[in-house]
Amino acid sequence: MSFNYEQSFTIQGGNFTDAGVVSVFIKRTLQKMGIPSEILRRVAIATYESEINIISYARIGIIYIRVTPENIIINIDDEGPGIENIELAMRAGYSTADEKIREMGFGAGMGIPNIINCSDDFKLTSEVSKGTHLRILININTN
Amino acid sequence: MELSHIAKDLNLKIKCGEELLGRDVSGGYVGDLLSDVMANSKEGNLWITRQTHQNIVAVASLKDLAGIVLVQGKEPDVDALEKASKEGIPILVTELSSFDVAGKLYTLLS
Ligand SMILES: Nc1ncnc2c1ncn2[C@@H]1O[C@H](COP(=O)(O)OP(=O)(O)OP(=O)(O)O)[C@@H](O)[C@H]1O
Numbered sequence: 001m002s003f004n005y006e007q008s009f010t011i012q013g014g015n016f017t018d019a020g021v022v023s024v025f026i027k028r029t030l031q032k033m034g035i036p037s038e039i040l041r042r043v044a045i046a047t048y049e050s051e052i053n054i055i056s057y058a059r060i061g062i063i064y065i066r067v068t069p070e071n072i073i074i075n076i077d078d079e080g081p082g083i084e085n086i087e088l089a090m091r092a093g094y095s096t097a098d099e100k101i102r103e104m105g106f107g108a109g110m111g112i113p114n115i116i117n118c119s120d121d122f123k124l125t126s127e128v129s130k131g132t133h134l135r136i137l138i139n140i141n142t143n
Numbered sequence: 144m145e146l147s148h149i150a151k152d153l154n155l156k157i158k159c160g161e162e163l164l165g166r167d168v169s170g171g172y173v174g175d176l177l178s179d180v181m182a183n184s185k186e187g188n189l190w191i192t193r194q195t196h197q198n199i200v201a202v203a204s205l206k207d208l209a210g211i212v213l214v215q216g217k218e219p220d221v222d223a224l225e226k227a228s229k230e231g232i233p234i235l236v237t238e239l240s241s242f243d244v245a246g247k248l249y250t251l252l253s
């Protein structure tokens with residue numbers, strides 16, 4: 001099987017009305033390509049949690065996904081407040097989500113840990129008051 | 144077990160997705176924190192929650208959940224219903240608490 005696909009999506013901060021739309025679109029697209037369901041599950045979690053974090057915390061962001069026969073690369077770049085303490089942000093249970101975000105069921109501090117659990121390689125970098133960058137690699141095992 | 148059978152047995156009211164109740168339910172998951180449900184629910188699970196806004200629909204789609212049960216007499220938001228109908232996610236409601244629905248579902252599936 002040979003998978004080849006790439007696409008970028010712009011996500012508006014604060015737009016909870018369309019929260020998840022991009023992740024659902026990506027999942028459907030990869031499903032049609034015949035990506036194995038376990039890989040789909042991991043991509044869905046990684047893109048969803050990234051999408052929600054842009055909407056929750058940033059002004060605007062881009063999700064870029066590239067699928068090759070070997071792996072899936074997901075790059076997320078946003079313009080926003082950035083993350084002061086990355087180590088803390090990666091810890092399960094840590095959240096700065098406000099009341100409005102929590103009321104919708106977000107803010108458990110599990111988003112980034114979920115992404116890490118679904119990644120074969122993961123990098124989070126950030127510059128305070130500039131933005132946040134995530135590099136996610138998911139290997140496709142076709143043996 | 145088919146969702147339609149569960150709906151009948153637990154006396155769940157169908158808000159949308161009536162045509163999808165033939166789906167097989169693999170088990171249940173209870174949760175009101177969306178990233179917990181994203182991480183821990185399994186394909187085909189019936190999701191028991193008190194969240195009523197439209198964000199529940201994307202979670203159910205992404206995790207291939209069999210449907211969503213809103214507890215304690217909660218009604219889905221209008222946008223949630225609209226999205227769920229479009230995405231093909233059944234939403235059902237009940238006066239029961241999460242604890243009671245989960246208990247009954249567990250017994251039914253065992
Ligand atoms: N794109 C971002 N820009 C700025 N801060 C962020 C961003 N993503 C995450 N954070 C910070 O990292 C914290 C942890 O994020 P994480 O996604 O793990 O949990 P959460 O969003 O608080 O809750 P959950 O994802 O469980 O709903 C956030 O509360 C926020 O302070």
Ligand SMILES: [Mg+2]
Pocket residue numbers: 049052053107110111112
């Ligand atoms: Mg998050």
